[in-house]
Amino acid sequence: MSHYTLKCRKCGTVLKEAHCAFCEHCKDALLLTDYKETSFTEKNSGEIWRFNWLPVHDPKFHQPGPVVFRSKGLSEKLGLENLFIAFNGYWPEIGAKITTCTFKEFEAAVVLENARSNGIEGLVVASAGNTARAFAHLSTVSGFPVIIVVPSMCLFEMWYLEASLRIPTLVLEDGDYSNAIDLAKRIALIHGYPFEGGVKNIAKRDGLGIVLLEAVSKIGRLPDHYFQAVGSGAGAIGVWEMSERFLRDGRYGSRLPALHLAQNLPFAPMVKAWNNNSRELSSEDLNPELIEQITTRVLSSRYPAYSIVGGVFDALHATGGKMYGIENNEVLADMELFEKTEGIDIVPAAGVAVAGLRKAVENGHVDKSDTILLNITGGGEKRLKKDMKTYMVEPVFVSGKITDKEIEELCKRLKVN
Numbered sequence: 001m002s003h004y005t006l007k008c009r010k011c012g013t014v015l016k017e018a019h020c021a022f023c024e025h026c027k028d029a030l031l032l033t034d035y036k037e038t039s040f041t042e043k044n045s046g047e048i049w050r051f052n053w054l055p056v057h058d059p060k061f062h063q064p065g066p067v068v069f070r071s072k073g074l075s076e077k078l079g080l081e082n083l084f085i086a087f088n089g090y091w092p093e094i095g096a097k098i099t100t101c102t103f104k105e106f107e108a109a110v111v112l113e114n115a116r117s118n119g120i121e122g123l124v125v126a127s128a129g130n131t132a133r134a135f136a137h138l139s140t141v142s143g144f145p146v147i148i149v150v151p152s153m154c155l156f157e158m159w160y161l162e163a164s165l166r167i168p169t170l171v172l173e174d175g176d177y178s179n180a181i182d183l184a185k186r187i188a189l190i191h192g193y194p195f196e197g198g199v200k201n202i203a204k205r206d207g208l209g210i211v212l213l214e215a216v217s218k219i220g221r222l223p224d225h226y227f228q229a230v231g232s233g234a235g236a237i238g239v240w241e242m243s244e245r246f247l248r249d250g251r252y253g254s255r256l257p258a259l260h261l262a263q264n265l266p267f268a269p270m271v272k273a274w275n276n277n278s279r280e281l282s283s284e285d286l287n288p289e290l291i292e293q294i295t296t297r298v299l300s301s302r303y304p305a306y307s308i309v310g311g312v313f314d315a316l317h318a319t320g321g322k323m324y325g326i327e328n329n330e331v332l333a334d335m336e337l338f339e340k341t342e343g344i345d346i347v348p349a350a351g352v353a354v355a356g357l358r359k360a361v362e363n364g365h366v367d368k369s370d371t372i373l374l375n376i377t378g379g380g381e382k383r384l385k386k387d388m389k390t391y392m393v394e395p396v397f398v399s400g401k402i403t404d405k406e407i408e409e410l411c412k413r414l415k416v417n
Protein backbone atom coordinates (compact mmCIF):
# COMPACT_ATOMS: atom_id res chain seq x y z
CA MET A 1 0.00 0.00 0.00
CA SER A 2 1.23 3.43 -0.90
CA HIS A 3 1.34 6.15 1.75
CA TYR A 4 -0.47 8.54 -0.59
CA THR A 5 -3.12 8.86 -3.30
CA LEU A 6 -3.73 11.58 -5.87
CA LYS A 7 -6.84 13.69 -5.62
CA CYS A 8 -8.38 16.24 -7.98
CA ARG A 9 -8.61 19.66 -6.34
CA LYS A 10 -11.78 20.48 -8.26
CA CYS A 11 -14.02 17.39 -8.05
CA GLY A 12 -12.30 15.30 -5.39
CA THR A 13 -11.83 12.21 -7.59
CA VAL A 14 -9.14 9.94 -6.12
CA LEU A 15 -6.55 8.32 -8.42
CA LYS A 16 -4.20 5.64 -7.13
CA GLU A 17 -0.48 5.82 -7.94
CA ALA A 18 -0.90 7.51 -11.28
CA HIS A 19 2.19 9.18 -12.69
CA CYS A 20 1.74 12.71 -13.96
CA ALA A 21 -1.98 12.35 -14.53
CA PHE A 22 -4.85 14.75 -14.88
CA CYS A 23 -8.33 14.18 -13.49
CA GLU A 24 -10.42 12.52 -16.18
CA HIS A 25 -13.34 14.81 -15.36
CA CYS A 26 -11.54 18.14 -15.10
CA LYS A 27 -8.67 18.80 -17.48
CA ASP A 28 -8.43 22.31 -16.02
CA ALA A 29 -7.43 21.34 -12.47
CA LEU A 30 -4.24 20.20 -10.74
CA LEU A 31 -4.13 16.96 -8.79
CA LEU A 32 -2.96 17.04 -5.18
CA THR A 33 -1.01 14.44 -3.25
CA ASP A 34 -3.17 13.18 -0.41
CA TYR A 35 -0.87 11.72 2.26
CA LYS A 36 -2.46 9.22 4.63
CA GLU A 37 -0.53 10.66 7.56
CA THR A 38 -2.04 14.02 8.42
CA SER A 39 0.63 14.69 11.08
CA PHE A 40 4.00 16.03 9.99
CA THR A 41 6.84 13.73 11.02
CA GLU A 42 10.54 13.52 10.27
CA LYS A 43 13.02 10.72 10.63
CA ASN A 44 16.34 11.23 12.27
CA SER A 45 18.57 12.26 9.36
CA GLY A 46 19.74 15.51 7.84
CA GLU A 47 18.45 14.75 4.36
CA ILE A 48 15.25 15.60 2.52
CA TRP A 49 14.09 11.97 2.68
CA ARG A 50 13.42 12.35 6.41
CA PHE A 51 10.07 14.10 5.71
CA ASN A 52 6.92 11.95 5.60
CA TRP A 53 5.09 14.17 3.06
CA LEU A 54 7.03 13.18 -0.05
CA PRO A 55 5.70 10.88 -2.83
CA VAL A 56 8.67 8.49 -2.80
CA HIS A 57 9.06 5.00 -1.40
CA ASP A 58 12.62 3.88 -0.92
CA PRO A 59 15.12 6.49 -2.12
CA LYS A 60 18.46 5.03 -3.11
CA PHE A 61 20.71 8.09 -3.02
CA HIS A 62 21.62 10.89 -0.62
CA GLN A 63 20.09 14.31 -1.15
CA PRO A 64 20.97 17.33 1.02
CA GLY A 65 18.21 19.87 1.67
CA PRO A 66 17.83 23.63 2.13
CA VAL A 67 19.43 25.44 5.04
CA VAL A 68 17.02 27.71 6.92
CA PHE A 69 18.47 30.33 9.26
CA ARG A 70 17.43 33.52 11.05
CA SER A 71 18.69 36.54 9.12
CA LYS A 72 20.89 39.08 10.85
CA GLY A 73 22.24 41.41 8.15
CA LEU A 74 19.32 41.72 5.74
CA SER A 75 16.73 41.78 8.53
CA GLU A 76 18.53 44.64 10.23
CA LYS A 77 18.78 46.53 6.96
CA LEU A 78 15.03 46.10 6.31
CA GLY A 79 13.97 46.59 9.95
CA LEU A 80 12.49 43.10 10.35
CA GLU A 81 12.59 41.11 13.59
CA ASN A 82 11.74 37.60 12.40
CA LEU A 83 13.11 37.15 8.92
CA PHE A 84 14.14 33.60 8.07
CA ILE A 85 16.09 32.73 4.94
CA ALA A 86 15.83 29.38 3.15
CA PHE A 87 19.18 29.16 1.40
CA ASN A 88 19.28 26.73 -1.52
CA GLY A 89 22.75 26.55 -2.90
CA TYR A 90 26.40 26.08 -2.04
CA TRP A 91 27.67 27.63 1.14
CA PRO A 92 29.56 24.97 3.08
CA GLU A 93 30.30 27.37 5.97
CA ILE A 94 26.62 27.09 7.01
CA GLY A 95 26.15 23.48 5.86
CA ALA A 96 24.55 24.26 2.48
CA LYS A 97 25.74 21.59 0.07
CA ILE A 98 23.62 22.00 -3.05
CA THR A 99 26.33 21.81 -5.72
CA THR A 100 23.97 22.77 -8.56
CA CYS A 101 23.24 25.96 -6.59
CA THR A 102 19.47 25.74 -7.14
CA PHE A 103 16.38 24.55 -5.26
CA LYS A 104 15.43 22.70 -8.44
CA GLU A 105 17.61 19.93 -7.07
CA PHE A 106 14.78 18.94 -4.67
CA GLU A 107 12.34 18.89 -7.56
CA ALA A 108 14.67 16.70 -9.64
CA ALA A 109 15.39 14.31 -6.76
CA VAL A 110 11.72 13.77 -5.91
CA VAL A 111 10.57 13.61 -9.55
CA LEU A 112 13.20 10.98 -10.44
CA GLU A 113 12.49 8.87 -7.35
CA ASN A 114 8.73 9.14 -7.89
CA ALA A 115 9.07 8.18 -11.56
CA ARG A 116 11.31 5.23 -10.71
CA SER A 117 8.86 3.91 -8.11
CA ASN A 118 6.07 4.21 -10.71
CA GLY A 119 7.98 1.94 -13.10
CA ILE A 120 9.08 4.74 -15.45
CA GLU A 121 12.46 4.06 -17.09
CA GLY A 122 13.58 7.55 -18.07
CA LEU A 123 12.30 11.11 -18.54
CA VAL A 124 12.48 13.96 -21.04
CA VAL A 125 12.96 17.30 -19.28
CA ALA A 126 12.62 20.86 -20.60
CA SER A 127 14.37 23.62 -18.75
CA ALA A 128 15.24 27.30 -18.79
CA GLY A 129 18.65 26.51 -17.27
CA ASN A 130 18.67 25.71 -13.59
CA THR A 131 16.28 22.75 -13.84
CA ALA A 132 18.51 21.22 -16.54
CA ARG A 133 21.54 21.40 -14.25
CA ALA A 134 19.54 19.86 -11.40
CA PHE A 135 18.20 16.97 -13.50
CA ALA A 136 21.60 16.32 -15.11
CA HIS A 137 23.17 16.15 -11.65
CA LEU A 138 20.48 13.87 -10.20
CA SER A 139 20.58 11.64 -13.27
CA THR A 140 24.32 11.28 -12.63
CA VAL A 141 23.82 10.63 -8.91
CA SER A 142 20.89 8.21 -9.27
CA GLY A 143 21.68 6.54 -12.59
CA PHE A 144 18.15 7.32 -13.81
CA PRO A 145 18.29 8.36 -17.50
CA VAL A 146 17.08 11.79 -18.66
CA ILE A 147 17.14 13.72 -21.94
CA ILE A 148 17.32 17.48 -21.41
CA VAL A 149 16.09 20.24 -23.74
CA VAL A 150 16.96 23.91 -23.18
CA PRO A 151 16.51 27.05 -25.32
CA SER A 152 19.70 28.64 -26.68
CA MET A 153 18.93 31.97 -24.96
CA CYS A 154 19.63 30.24 -21.64
CA LEU A 155 22.96 28.72 -22.76
CA PHE A 156 25.07 31.39 -21.10
CA GLU A 157 24.00 30.13 -17.67
CA MET A 158 24.28 26.46 -18.54
CA TRP A 159 27.13 25.07 -16.49
CA TYR A 160 27.50 21.51 -15.19
CA LEU A 161 29.87 19.80 -12.83
CA GLU A 162 32.20 17.47 -14.72
CA ALA A 163 30.32 14.24 -14.01
CA SER A 164 27.13 15.61 -15.59
CA LEU A 165 28.70 16.48 -18.95
CA ARG A 166 27.76 13.07 -20.32
CA ILE A 167 24.02 13.68 -19.83
CA PRO A 168 22.40 14.30 -23.24
CA THR A 169 21.54 18.01 -23.45
CA LEU A 170 19.80 19.33 -26.55
CA VAL A 171 19.76 23.06 -27.25
CA LEU A 172 16.88 24.47 -29.24
CA GLU A 173 18.48 27.03 -31.55
CA ASP A 174 15.26 28.72 -32.72
CA GLY A 175 12.86 29.26 -29.87
CA ASP A 176 12.40 30.09 -26.19
CA TYR A 177 11.73 28.03 -23.05
CA SER A 178 8.13 27.34 -24.03
CA ASN A 179 9.22 26.10 -27.48
CA ALA A 180 11.74 23.86 -25.68
CA ILE A 181 8.81 22.37 -23.72
CA ASP A 182 7.01 21.68 -27.02
CA LEU A 183 10.11 19.97 -28.44
CA ALA A 184 10.60 17.92 -25.26
CA LYS A 185 7.01 16.67 -25.55
CA ARG A 186 7.65 15.61 -29.17
CA ILE A 187 10.84 13.78 -28.21
CA ALA A 188 8.93 12.05 -25.41
CA LEU A 189 6.28 10.77 -27.85
CA ILE A 190 8.88 9.50 -30.30
CA HIS A 191 11.47 8.13 -27.90
CA GLY A 192 9.07 6.60 -25.40
CA TYR A 193 10.35 8.15 -22.17
CA PRO A 194 7.55 10.34 -20.80
CA PHE A 195 7.83 14.14 -20.54
CA GLU A 196 8.46 15.03 -16.89
CA GLY A 197 5.08 16.72 -16.83
CA GLY A 198 5.89 20.26 -15.73
CA VAL A 199 3.75 21.76 -13.05
CA LYS A 200 1.09 19.04 -13.24
CA ASN A 201 3.59 16.51 -11.89
CA ILE A 202 2.77 16.30 -8.16
CA ALA A 203 6.30 15.08 -7.42
CA LYS A 204 7.70 18.32 -8.80
CA ARG A 205 5.49 20.50 -6.59
CA ASP A 206 5.96 18.39 -3.47
CA GLY A 207 9.72 18.40 -4.10
CA LEU A 208 9.78 22.19 -4.25
CA GLY A 209 7.58 22.27 -1.13
CA ILE A 210 10.54 20.79 0.77
CA VAL A 211 11.62 24.38 1.39
CA LEU A 212 8.54 24.85 3.60
CA LEU A 213 9.01 21.44 5.29
CA GLU A 214 12.55 22.44 6.23
CA ALA A 215 11.44 25.90 7.37
CA VAL A 216 8.64 24.63 9.62
CA SER A 217 10.99 21.99 11.01
CA LYS A 218 13.45 24.75 11.90
CA ILE A 219 11.10 27.57 12.98
CA GLY A 220 8.48 25.36 14.65
CA ARG A 221 5.54 27.13 13.00
CA LEU A 222 4.19 28.31 9.65
CA PRO A 223 5.56 31.70 8.60
CA ASP A 224 3.10 34.61 8.22
CA HIS A 225 4.57 35.53 4.83
CA TYR A 226 6.47 33.69 2.12
CA PHE A 227 8.57 35.41 -0.60
CA GLN A 228 9.72 33.86 -3.88
CA ALA A 229 10.39 34.76 -7.52
CA VAL A 230 8.19 32.79 -9.94
CA GLY A 231 8.47 31.58 -13.53
CA SER A 232 6.09 28.64 -13.95
CA GLY A 233 4.71 29.06 -10.44
CA ALA A 234 5.35 25.41 -9.50
CA GLY A 235 7.44 26.28 -6.42
CA ALA A 236 4.89 28.71 -5.03
CA ILE A 237 2.01 26.28 -5.61
CA GLY A 238 4.06 23.53 -3.94
CA VAL A 239 4.59 25.72 -0.87
CA TRP A 240 0.88 26.59 -0.71
CA GLU A 241 -0.05 22.90 -0.90
CA MET A 242 2.42 22.03 1.88
CA SER A 243 1.07 24.85 4.04
CA GLU A 244 -2.45 23.42 3.68
CA ARG A 245 -1.12 20.10 5.04
CA PHE A 246 0.41 21.90 8.03
CA LEU A 247 -2.90 23.66 8.65
CA ARG A 248 -4.71 20.30 8.70
CA ASP A 249 -2.07 18.97 11.10
CA GLY A 250 -3.06 21.83 13.39
CA ARG A 251 0.12 22.18 15.45
CA TYR A 252 1.90 24.80 13.36
CA GLY A 253 -0.52 27.72 13.11
CA SER A 254 -4.04 28.48 11.96
CA ARG A 255 -3.38 30.69 8.94
CA LEU A 256 -1.86 29.96 5.55
CA PRO A 257 1.31 31.97 4.88
CA ALA A 258 0.53 34.85 2.48
CA LEU A 259 2.35 34.23 -0.80
CA HIS A 260 4.36 37.25 -2.03
CA LEU A 261 5.52 36.42 -5.54
CA ALA A 262 7.74 38.44 -7.83
CA GLN A 263 8.61 38.50 -11.54
CA ASN A 264 11.18 40.39 -13.58
CA LEU A 265 9.72 43.30 -15.63
CA PRO A 266 8.90 43.71 -18.45
CA PHE A 267 8.11 39.96 -18.75
CA ALA A 268 5.75 39.60 -15.81
CA PRO A 269 2.50 38.09 -17.14
CA MET A 270 1.28 36.88 -13.74
CA VAL A 271 1.99 40.22 -12.01
CA LYS A 272 0.00 42.04 -14.67
CA ALA A 273 -2.94 39.62 -14.63
CA TRP A 274 -3.09 39.58 -10.81
CA ASN A 275 -2.99 43.36 -10.59
CA ASN A 276 -5.95 43.43 -13.03
CA ASN A 277 -7.75 40.92 -10.82
CA SER A 278 -7.84 38.55 -13.80
CA ARG A 279 -7.63 34.75 -13.82
CA GLU A 280 -6.62 34.90 -17.49
CA LEU A 281 -3.15 35.89 -18.72
CA SER A 282 -3.15 38.40 -21.56
CA SER A 283 -1.43 37.34 -24.79
CA GLU A 284 0.14 40.80 -24.99
CA ASP A 285 1.94 40.16 -21.67
CA LEU A 286 3.20 36.79 -22.98
CA ASN A 287 4.93 38.34 -26.01
CA PRO A 288 8.30 36.53 -26.47
CA GLU A 289 9.99 39.85 -27.31
CA LEU A 290 9.59 40.86 -23.66
CA ILE A 291 11.68 37.84 -22.60
CA GLU A 292 14.72 39.24 -24.42
CA GLN A 293 14.60 42.25 -22.10
CA ILE A 294 14.79 40.49 -18.73
CA THR A 295 17.89 39.60 -16.69
CA THR A 296 16.29 36.53 -15.18
CA ARG A 297 15.77 34.06 -18.01
CA VAL A 298 14.89 31.21 -15.65
CA LEU A 299 11.63 33.10 -15.02
CA SER A 300 10.68 33.18 -18.71
CA SER A 301 7.90 30.56 -18.93
CA ARG A 302 5.06 31.48 -21.27
CA TYR A 303 3.08 28.53 -19.86
CA PRO A 304 2.84 29.38 -16.17
CA ALA A 305 0.35 27.49 -14.00
CA TYR A 306 -1.66 30.59 -13.25
CA SER A 307 -5.23 30.14 -14.50
CA ILE A 308 -5.63 26.40 -13.85
CA VAL A 309 -7.71 25.32 -10.81
CA GLY A 310 -5.21 24.96 -7.96
CA GLY A 311 -2.71 27.25 -9.72
CA VAL A 312 -1.08 30.57 -8.80
CA PHE A 313 -4.29 32.64 -9.07
CA ASP A 314 -6.06 30.36 -6.59
CA ALA A 315 -2.99 30.22 -4.32
CA LEU A 316 -2.80 34.03 -4.15
CA HIS A 317 -6.53 34.23 -3.43
CA ALA A 318 -6.48 31.55 -0.75
CA THR A 319 -3.54 33.07 1.11
CA GLY A 320 -4.25 36.80 0.70
CA GLY A 321 -1.12 37.03 -1.44
CA LYS A 322 0.49 39.78 -3.52
CA MET A 323 2.61 40.08 -6.66
CA TYR A 324 5.53 42.38 -7.41
CA GLY A 325 7.11 43.51 -10.69
CA ILE A 326 10.87 44.01 -10.42
CA GLU A 327 12.99 46.07 -12.83
CA ASN A 328 16.36 44.76 -14.08
CA ASN A 329 18.33 47.41 -12.15
CA GLU A 330 16.53 46.42 -8.94
CA VAL A 331 17.43 42.76 -9.49
CA LEU A 332 21.13 43.61 -9.64
CA ALA A 333 20.96 46.06 -6.73
CA ASP A 334 19.18 43.57 -4.47
CA MET A 335 21.56 40.73 -5.38
CA GLU A 336 24.31 43.04 -4.16
CA LEU A 337 22.34 44.04 -1.09
CA PHE A 338 21.95 40.39 -0.13
CA GLU A 339 25.59 39.56 -0.69
CA LYS A 340 26.69 42.58 1.34
CA THR A 341 24.34 41.95 4.26
CA GLU A 342 24.38 38.13 4.43
CA GLY A 343 27.81 37.32 2.99
CA ILE A 344 26.98 35.05 0.05
CA ASP A 345 26.28 35.60 -3.65
CA ILE A 346 22.82 34.76 -5.02
CA VAL A 347 21.38 34.13 -8.50
CA PRO A 348 19.29 36.80 -10.31
CA ALA A 349 15.97 35.01 -9.58
CA ALA A 350 16.74 35.19 -5.86
CA GLY A 351 17.53 38.89 -6.34
CA VAL A 352 13.98 39.26 -7.71
CA ALA A 353 12.64 37.71 -4.48
CA VAL A 354 14.77 39.98 -2.28
CA ALA A 355 13.47 42.99 -4.24
CA GLY A 356 9.91 41.76 -3.67
CA LEU A 357 10.54 41.62 0.07
CA ARG A 358 12.09 45.09 0.09
CA LYS A 359 9.03 46.49 -1.72
CA ALA A 360 6.64 44.73 0.65
CA VAL A 361 8.42 46.36 3.59
CA GLU A 362 8.42 49.78 1.89
CA ASN A 363 4.69 49.50 1.14
CA GLY A 364 3.72 48.26 4.59
CA HIS A 365 2.51 44.83 3.39
CA VAL A 366 4.36 43.15 6.28
CA ASP A 367 4.78 44.16 9.93
CA LYS A 368 8.25 44.23 11.40
CA SER A 369 7.44 41.53 13.96
CA ASP A 370 5.85 39.13 11.40
CA THR A 371 7.53 35.78 10.79
CA ILE A 372 8.76 35.93 7.20
CA LEU A 373 10.32 33.23 5.04
CA LEU A 374 12.45 34.38 2.10
CA ASN A 375 13.19 31.64 -0.42
CA ILE A 376 16.66 32.18 -1.88
CA THR A 377 16.05 29.76 -4.73
CA GLY A 378 19.65 29.71 -5.85
CA GLY A 379 23.01 30.96 -4.65
CA GLY A 380 26.63 30.34 -3.93
CA GLU A 381 27.76 29.94 -7.55
CA LYS A 382 30.76 32.23 -6.95
CA ARG A 383 31.50 30.37 -3.71
CA LEU A 384 31.29 26.99 -5.47
CA LYS A 385 33.81 28.03 -8.10
CA LYS A 386 36.41 28.48 -5.35
CA ASP A 387 36.06 24.78 -4.47
CA MET A 388 35.06 23.04 -7.70
CA LYS A 389 35.59 23.32 -11.40
CA THR A 390 32.49 23.96 -13.51
CA TYR A 391 32.12 23.41 -17.23
CA MET A 392 29.95 25.04 -19.86
CA VAL A 393 27.58 22.47 -21.36
CA GLU A 394 28.63 21.00 -24.68
CA PRO A 395 25.28 21.20 -26.38
CA VAL A 396 23.79 19.29 -29.28
CA PHE A 397 22.01 21.98 -31.31
CA VAL A 398 18.58 21.18 -32.75
CA SER A 399 16.09 23.22 -34.73
CA GLY A 400 12.41 23.33 -33.83
CA LYS A 401 11.83 22.31 -37.46
CA ILE A 402 13.45 18.92 -36.82
CA THR A 403 11.38 16.05 -38.28
CA ASP A 404 10.18 13.04 -36.30
CA LYS A 405 12.55 10.83 -38.28
CA GLU A 406 15.49 13.07 -37.39
CA ILE A 407 14.50 12.99 -33.70
CA GLU A 408 14.53 9.19 -33.84
CA GLU A 409 18.04 9.19 -35.36
CA LEU A 410 19.26 11.78 -32.88
CA CYS A 411 18.10 9.67 -29.90
CA LYS A 412 19.99 6.70 -31.31
CA ARG A 413 23.11 8.79 -31.90
CA LEU A 414 23.01 10.11 -28.31
CA LYS A 415 22.89 6.52 -27.07
CA VAL A 416 19.96 7.29 -24.81
CA ASN A 417 18.90 3.97 -23.35
Ligand SMILES: [Zn+2]
Nearest residue numbers: 008011023026
Ligand atom coordinates in the same frame (compact mmCIF):
# COMPACT_ATOMS: atom_id res chain seq x y z
ZN1 LIG B 1 -11.63 16.44 -11.16
